[in-house]
Amino acid sequence: MDLIIRNGWIVTAHDEFAGDVGIADGKIVSIGHVRDERARVLDAAGKLVLPGVIDMHTHIDHWGGSAKTDDDFFSGTRAAAFGGVTTVIDFAIQRPGETAEAALRRRRSEADGKVCIDYSLHAHVTGADEATLRGIPDIILDGAASFKMFTTYKKAGFKIEDHDCLTLMKRIHEHGGLVMIHAENDSMCESLTEMLVAADVAVPALYPDSRPDVAEAECIARMILFAEYTGATIYIVHVSTRKGAELIRRAQKSGLNVIAETCPHYLLLHRDRYLEADGYKYIMAPPLRDEEDSEALWESIRDGVLSVVSSDHCDYRLDKKMAGQRNFTQVSPGIHGTEWLLPLMYHYGVNAGRITRQQLVKLLSHHPAQIFGLSGKGNIAVGKDADLVILDPTARHTITDDNHHMQADFSPYRGFELRGYPETVISRGQVIVQNGQFLGAPGHGRFVRRSIRPEEIMAVRA
Ligand code: URP
Ligand code: ZN
Numbered sequence: 192m193d194l195i196i197r198n199g200w201i202v203t204a205h206d207e208f209a210g211d212v213g214i215a216d217g218k219i220v221s222i223g224h225v226r227d228e229r230a231r232v233l234d235a236a237g238k239l240v241l242p243g244v245i246d247m248h249t250h251i252d253h254w255g256g257s258a259k260t261d262d263d264f265f266s267g268t269r270a271a272a273f274g275g276v277t278t279v280i281d282f283a284i285q286r287p288g289e290t291a292e293a294a295l296r297r298r299r300s301e302a303d304g305k306v307c308i309d310y311s312l313h314a315h316v317t318g319a320d321e322a323t324l325r326g327i328p329d330i331i332l333d334g335a336a337s338f339k340m341f342t343t344y345k346k347a348g349f350k351i352e353d354h355d356c357l358t359l360m361k362r363i364h365e366h367g368g369l370v371m372i373h374a375e376n377d378s379m380c381e382s383l384t385e386m387l388v389a390a391d392v393a394v395p396a397l398y399p400d401s402r403p404d405v406a407e408a409e410c411i412a413r414m415i416l417f418a419e420y421t422g423a424t425i426y427i428v429h430v431s432t433r434k435g436a437e438l439i440r441r442a443q444k445s446g447l448n449v450i451a452e453t454c455p456h457y458l459l460l461h462r463d464r465y466l467e468a469d470g471y472k473y474i475m476a477p478p479l480r481d482e483e484d485s486e487a488l489w490e491s492i493r494d495g496v497l498s499v500v501s502s503d504h505c506d507y508r509l510d511k512k513m514a515g516q517r518n519f520t521q522v523s524p525g526i527h528g529t530e531w532l533l534p535l536m537y538h539y540g541v542n543a544g545r546i547t548r549q550q551l552v553k554l555l556s557h558h559p560a561q562i563f564g565l566s567g568k569g570n571i572a573v574g575k576d577a578d579l580v581i582l583d584p585t586a587r588h589t590i591t592d593d594n595h596h597m598q599a600d601f602s603p604y605r606g607f608e609l610r611g612y613p614e615t616v617i618s619r620g621q622v623i624v625q626n627g628q629f630l631g632a633p634g635h636g637r638f639v640r641r642s643i644r645p646e647e648i649m650a651v652r653a
């Protein structure tokens with residue numbers, strides 16, 4: 192054996208107990224009372240041992256329409272590792288004239304050699320032209336089995352038209368892929384935005400009015416109908432509203448294969464942030480909502496309507512965000528947060544009594560692995576990759592603008608006081624973070640091929 196994590200409180204998706212975890216050749220090889228004189232030992236007494244987080248929604252090294260994010264695949268995955276993330280799934284967004292396969296190849300060349308944790312890619316399709324449709328079966332066979340579509344961002348050239356969306360849903364479903372949807376009614380958002388711009392009041396304080404909850408709800412309802420019509424399984428990303436969550440709840444009750452996620456910012460931050468002098472910092476799509484929306488999202492997490500919490504990490508420095516000071520259309524939307532995903536969900540979820548430790552593991556590790564086909568990851572079990580986090584439940588951590596490792600020079604959670612923080616992070620048996628020190632290396636991360644397994648998705652919904 193190479194490494195033993197001794198005397199930890201092991202938390203899996205279904206159980207928790209005191210014990211040791213034995214690791215050899217990057218895999219978990221034994222759990223319980225583990226002894227081997229030759230192995231390196233990490234003492235985890237008084238600590239939680241969790242599966243590494245799978246942040247299945249990040250935008251690293253991303254072109255957002257008017258600006259590029261500030262992290263690359265090294266700095267982005269290094270920051271993720273500090274927060275206990277051991278796998279990210281990012282996106283390969285098709286550029287104009289580029290096939291989806293070429294976009295995947297391009298993104299692999301941007302990531303390989305830089306990533307310090309494992310990663311995978313969702314294909315992101317922007318149209319249903321012949322070449323894209325033809326490429327879908329091979330993309331799925333090649334291990335990028337999930338396909339995202341934007342129903343908005345027309346001006347940036349990302350929006351998918353309804354008929355194209357239906358055509359793609361059918362084809363992806365027929366070949367065993369999973370459809371992911373950013374759901375906002377573009378016509379509503381564009382028209383409301385144009386009205387604010389025309390009146391010269393497109394200021395951050397009014398940003399939420401440009402993308403109201405009905406825009407999300409209408410689009411979720413439409414996508415649910417599309418899923419019913421095509422038979423596709425759909426995954427709605429970053430659900431932000433009570434209305435949207437209710438629609439998903441009803442669809443699930445009626446037996447449709449609709450799964451969904453939310454993000455910490457929709458659980459913990461609210462639209463009053465836009466009234467602050469630096470409200471431009473929070474420009475993201477969908478926008479922050481009301482407290483009652485957040486409460487409905489927590490409720491939907493608790494009762495299993497929302498299966499995953501991801502960061503939607505999109506890392507812009509303040510100078511880029513400030514471009515939206517007087518006109519929010521001048522800034523690419525997005526907020527960073529992969530490094531805070533686990534600590535925020537641990538503190539405001541587990542410590543606050545909103546979710547159990549098993550639910551935490553399901554939301555951040557087990558469900559992303561099941562839904563997106565990362566069969567070797569997502570839990571603590573013999574045979575799984577040794578992607579693990581030792582979390583000190585007593586560690587105090589107050590978030591500031593600069594005590595993190597993301598490139599953005601601010602924090603939307605400034606002043607949040609957390610109890611419980613990752614102390615040691617292990618990726619395939621290698622200690623990559625310990626006591627605030629980065630011990631990993633660019634290129635350690637590997638591309639992980641995925642295949643969607645309907646029975647695993649059913650198990651999430653059960
Ligand atoms: O504002 C956001 N969420 N930016 C990232 C791109 C997306 O829509 O997920
Ligand atoms: Zn989105």
Ligand code: ZN
Nearest residue numbers: 248249250503
């Ligand atoms: Zn996103």
